[in-house]
Amino acid sequence: MELFWYIIIALVLAIFFVLDGYDFGTGIIHLFYAKEEKDKRVIAKAAGLFWDSNEVWLVAAGGMLFMAFPTFYASVFSGFYLPLIIVLWLIVFRAIGLEFRSQFNYTMWTSIWDKSFGVSSLLLALFFGIALGNIVRGVNLGRVEEGKSLYEAHYFFLPLWDSSFSPLSEHPGVIDWFTLIIGVIAVVTLAIHGATWIRLKTASSINEKLKKVIFNLTIVLLVLTVFSIVVWQIVNPNSLNNFLEKPYLIIFPIIYLIGLFGLLFIKKIKKDSHSFILSTLLIIGGITSSLASLFPVILPSTNATNKSLTIYNTAAESYGLSVAFNWGIIGIVLLLIYFIVQKRLMKGKIDKMDYGH
Amino acid sequence: MEDMIFYDRLQFAFTITFHYIFPQLTMGLSLIIVFFKWKFLRTKIQKYNDAAIFFMKIFAINFTMGVVTGIPMEFQFGTNWAKFSELTGGIIGQTLAMEGMFSFFLESSFLALFIFGEKLMGQKLHFLTGFLVFLGSWASGWFILATNAWMQHPVGFEILDNGKFVLKNFSELFSNPWLIPAFLHNQFASVVTSAFVVASIGAFYILRNKNLEHGKLFLKTGVIFGLISSLLVAFPTGDWNAKNVAKYQPASFAAMEGIFETENAGAEIVLIGQPNMVEKKLDNKIAVPNILSFLTYQDWNKQIAGMDQFKKEELPDNIPALYYSYHIMVGLGTIFIGIMLLAIFFLWRKKLYTIKPLLWAIMFLVPFPYIANLTGWYVAELGRQPYLVYGLLKTSEGVSPTVSSGNTLFTLLGFVALYMLLGLLFLLLVGKTIHQGPKPIKH
Numbered sequence: 192m193e194l195f196w197y198i199i200i201a202l203v204l205a206i207f208f209v210l211d212g213y214d215f216g217t218g219i220i221h222l223f224y225a226k227e228e229k230d231k232r233v234i235a236k237a238a239g240l241f242w243d244s245n246e247v248w249l250v251a252a253g254g255m256l257f258m259a260f261p262t263f264y265a266s267v268f269s270g271f272y273l274p275l276i277i278v279l280w281l282i283v284f285r286a287i288g289l290e291f292r293s294q295f296n297y298t299m300w301t302s303i304w305d306k307s308f309g310v311s312s313l314l315l316a317l318f319f320g321i322a323l324g325n326i327v328r329g330v331n332l333g334r335v336e337e338g339k340s341l342y343e344a345h346y347f348f349l350p351l352w353d354s355s356f357s358p359l360s361e362h363p364g365v366i367d368w369f370t371l372i373i374g375v376i377a378v379v380t381l382a383i384h385g386a387t388w389i390r391l392k393t394a395s396s397i398n399e400k401l402k403k404v405i406f407n408l409t410i411v412l413l414v415l416t417v418f419s420i421v422v423w424q425i426v427n428p429n430s431l432n433n434f435l436e437k438p439y440l441i442i443f444p445i446i447y448l449i450g451l452f453g454l455l456f457i458k459k460i461k462k463d464s465h466s467f468i469l470s471t472l473l474i475i476g477g478i479t480s481s482l483a484s485l486f487p488v489i490l491p492s493t494n495a496t497n498k499s500l501t502i503y504n505t506a507a508e509s510y511g512l513s514v515a516f517n518w519g520i521i522g523i524v525l526l527l528i529y530f531i532v533q534k535r536l537m538k539g540k541i542d543k544m545d546y547g548h
Numbered sequence: 549m550e551d552m553i554f555y556d557r558l559q560f561a562f563t564i565t566f567h568y569i570f571p572q573l574t575m576g577l578s579l580i581i582v583f584f585k586w587k588f589l590r591t592k593i594q595k596y597n598d599a600a601i602f603f604m605k606i607f608a609i610n611f612t613m614g615v616v617t618g619i620p621m622e623f624q625f626g627t628n629w630a631k632f633s634e635l636t637g638g639i640i641g642q643t644l645a646m647e648g649m650f651s652f653f654l655e656s657s658f659l660a661l662f663i664f665g666e667k668l669m670g671q672k673l674h675f676l677t678g679f680l681v682f683l684g685s686w687a688s689g690w691f692i693l694a695t696n697a698w699m700q701h702p703v704g705f706e707i708l709d710n711g712k713f714v715l716k717n718f719s720e721l722f723s724n725p726w727l728i729p730a731f732l733h734n735q736f737a738s739v740v741t742s743a744f745v746v747a748s749i750g751a752f753y754i755l756r757n758k759n760l761e762h763g764k765l766f767l768k769t770g771v772i773f774g775l776i777s778s779l780l781v782a783f784p785t786g787d788w789n790a791k792n793v794a795k796y797q798p799a800s801f802a803a804m805e806g807i808f809e810t811e812n813a814g815a816e817i818v819l820i821g822q823p824n825m826v827e828k829k830l831d832n833k834i835a836v837p838n839i840l841s842f843l844t845y846q847d848w849n850k851q852i853a854g855m856d857q858f859k860k861e862e863l864p865d866n867i868p869a870l871y872y873s874y875h876i877m878v879g880l881g882t883i884f885i886g887i888m889l890l891a892i893f894f895l896w897r898k899k900l901y902t903i904k905p906l907l908w909a910i911m912f913l914v915p916f917p918y919i920a921n922l923t924g925w926y927v928a929e930l931g932r933q934p935y936l937v938y939g940l941l942k943t944s945e946g947v948s949p950t951v952s953s954g955n956t957l958f959t960l961l962g963f964v965a966l967y968m969l970l971g972l973l974f975l976l977l978v979g980k981t982i983h984q985g986p987k988p989i990k991h
Contacts, residue, residue, distance in 0.1 A: 254647065257637050265630035275627055279620045346630070
């Protein structure tokens, strides 16, 4: 049952990052590449049309995490208190940028919301990457100093950074050079994803240029990926053991690599939907590979005193999990139906549609 | 530790207060939109469709605000109330996850379809999407109330040796005797808010002599919905809830009614007075004898326990705030019934649209149902103190053990700043929508 909920939550989170990921990515592209007002408007619309129905996946994931793994929810949400609240602020800020930009047609008004939408999208991508970096790196659970826990074994608290800025220090902060690298990887990945989405959904004048942008960013991503795997060995020498012990897990890195190498041939790809699928694989592969490298751990402990959090030692009792299984199946099916109905009704290029928003 | 709990509570109170400005409108308004759309299907008179489309625009703005202020609510269970989440997540996580999965999804998916898809779907399907938005938003209220009902009156659980609350019986979460009265009371109260909003916009158009035909429709619909819902809020649902509090949380009941001393021959009902916590009495009290005993137990002389019957640690920790919240809610509720009765009387005499003082009053009363709804929730939440899970888990035992007060104050200040900006933009946008007014759609 724990495994079922783990897979479901990972799936919902992956869907969230694919869907809201192109929203964030669209914001990043918007910030750096959209110059003409017409493009800016249509690109903001490409993100704005779906952001709230995309964010319901985050709400669903949060709710299920709370229900199925309450101890993990409590530990991680209080431990990463500051970055999480900052992410919440950014989500709010980004949403108001999207919703309010089109309300008044003054250049001063639209340009400030354009910037806030772009910058908060960029920072969100960065923070989500940093969060993944933190999960992979692990934390000092129980805040152990000289062999003694200061807190209960599954609680911790991380400042945004500590002075050494190193993942190897006794009490690393949320942002160190390792998590920052993962953050940059997330920004680049989502920028690529946003660019493929814009090409798919709009007929903006920068679409041709975006092909080159995607190619360049993919090269950057390739370099960063290799680099991060190397430094990961410094941070955690056992990080690849899971893949050696359970070779079938290798499927996840392969998904990532298909996306990555596929996008190197962006100039030859004829259909925009194909490049969007490739960037989707990139995101799904990236998230699932990171989770698979830890499994069944979901938050590694960096000290020897307290055990890592796993899906087994943080789960709710079995009765609750099995009851939730019954309604959860119905829920998931409904979610997929809503999702398909909505996307079918909204297919096509945005600038050609008359939504009168 | 003390100031840590204080800031955690203050942050939750601030963010939930701001959040609940929006859902209380959307829940009630969705019902009125369904009514307009249904009238249009029946009569084919264009103004009903205009009204449905116009109010769905207002709905959408409020829904957006509800979403962006609602995500922080879900996260705060983990960030600020980690111990509470850890101990009770196996139970309230169920209802909260169901809310996200069933109702929130339903509402947001079909809202987009309602707004963008009228031409695409045809009128019957368009009505259906509107109905599903209504269903989603009321289901949302249902799951949130189920969560809160469990905290007010925990059922269907077992406590393990490590202090964890474990679910024993899933269906009891929804057959909780606290749930149905609280849900109905809350939903009708949200209809009151939206009825006032609809009537107020109508009154505004009539007074400005603009969009007259729509204005009259809004005003008429608003006062009819307003009268029915404000009556239902008082009786039977308000009465039913008060009896539940008297039965399950007698200490809170004494505190909210302002009964310091137990009287043997029936309890009086306090209309006005200020709690004096030093001398343990009400200053400047105006009260009517024996009414409270009658209202609660249909027995003029039934004894009701006063605050003197309870230990200090069983009583809510902020008695004056609880007392005022309750009396403001009840007082406003009574005023709403009065003003709506008056409006209905003049509607019946066909004079409603010409009596300017009444139109001005209806227009300016619009903040008060919001205040009544919010103070109603304060009664529920302050009344539950000093517990998170009534009688079992203290509020002080639920906070995150590792988050310091300095960090909480930092985030609280950030929320205050951000929400002020959000509130300003919200008013701007709603003002713009009202200014533009309902326009007939060209076919």
